[in-house]
Amino acid sequence: HYNLAKDFKEAQLRQINKIDNAQRTRTSELQKLGNQIQQKINNNGYLSQESFQSDQETFNKKQTEAQNYLASLQREAEQEMIQQQIQLTDSIEAFIKDYNRKKGYDAILYKAAGVYFNPALDITNEVIDGLNKRYNKVAEN
Numbered sequence: 459h460y461n462l463a464k465d466f467k468e469a470q471l472r473q474i475n476k477i478d479n480a481q482r483t484r485t486s487e488l489q490k491l492g493n494q495i496q497q498k499i500n501n502n503g504y505l506s507q508e509s510f511q512s513d514q515e516t517f518n519k520k521q522t523e524a525q526n527y528l529a530s531l532q533r534e535a536e537q538e539m540i541q542q543q544i545q546l547t548d549s550i551e552a553f554i555k556d557y558n559r560k561k562g563y564d565a566i567l568y569k570a571a572g573v574y575f576n577p578a579l580d581i582t583n584e585v586i587d588g589l590n591k592r593y594n595k596v597a598e599n
Contacts, residue, residue: 484524
């Protein structure tokens with residue numbers, strides 16, 4: 459429920475869509491080029507082996523470029539997700555430290571740290587409210 463986490467999730471979905479769109483575009487371009495080469499073969503459009511090899515090399519080069527571009531986008535997305543996770547963790551930990559200075563708890567645990575906690579000890583909503591009050595959404599570039 460932390461707004462920063464929601465914003466990061468939206469950014470990750472945009473990044474995934476960007477990668478998917480790039481993959482579809484590159485695949486379509488390669489299919490079109492491959493179809494053109496096949497059409498030339500079927501219509502005896504190649505007057506020499508060199509002409510065919512040149513088109514084949516162009517196809518292979520574009521295929522390699524597409525793979526490299528998509529791999530680059532994937533690495534970029536992974537790095538962004540890592541940075542977002544670090545930022546999210548830092549934000550939560552900084553808030554918890556400040557929150558605990560005021561409240562003086564002996565321990566504050568993540569819910570996932572145990573099987574059962576007395577609901578009276580659950581401060582999750584307080585923490586989320588505090589995080590969201592403190593969060594200032596930064597405008598996207």
